[in-house]
Amino acid sequence: MKNPIYMSCLDIYTSNSKTSQLEKFQTGIETEKFKTMPLMSWDIFMTDYYQRIEASQKQMELDQVLSFARKFKWKNDFKSAFAENDYEALVITDKDQNIIWVNSGFTQMTGYSKSFALNKTPRFLQGEKTSEKTKRRIRQSIEKNKPFRDIVFNYKKDGTPYKCEVHVIPLYNEHTTHYMAFERQVV
Structure with a gap:
């Protein structure tokens, strides 16, 4: 007797077939060659698959x-920075905070295309409920030219507000030339 947990895809397909269709179908198949697999293993496969895509x-x-x-001859330790930061969006700006590059996660998180974001400052994401105190704190942190973390109230393209944790890192050669922000939406 087959364990119902270990049904093959063929079993699922044929369970809805009429008897005459099933007999015709089964005559051309040697079922001993097929190994059954728990349906749960598909979840494990898909989890691993998505983890590999994300890592890639x-x-x-x-x-x-x-x-x-x-x-730009930056001297930062990027491998460590990437290993230490959980993020959805990556934003690189020049010293004047004009965006020169965003990853695809930026588009997924904000709804704005990469091309729309280029040459704008990240302030375009701010709005009515963005705290002046937070904006001032971020400006002061950038002026100190040291890495910092903060949470800012931003708005998506469709107007939906969200809280965004930003970890900003100055990018430097002899002097700071750019900034990189690891960003993620927080609850």
Whole structure:
């Protein structure tokens, strides 16, 4: 007797077939060659699959940042920065905070396209409920030219407000030339 937990896809397909269809179908198949697999294993496979996709995406983003690092001769330890920060969006700005690059996670998190964000400052995400105190604190942190974390109230393209944790890192060669922000939506 088959354990109902270990049904193959073929079993699921054929369970809804009429008897005459099932007999015709089964005559051409040697069922001993098929191994059954618990349906739960599909969840494990998909979880692993998405983890691999996410790891691949993060590696591509790191490679892009390392490409910028070579171009601008940045001396930051990017591998550590990526390993230590959980993020959805990555934003790189010049010293005047004009956006020069965002990852695809930025579009997913905010609804704004990469091309729309370019040459704008991240302030375009702020709005009515963005605290003046928070904006002042962020400006002061940038002026200190040290890495910092803060939470800012931003708005998506569709007007939906969200809280965004930002971890800003000055990017430097001999002097700070750019900034990189690891961003994620928080509850």
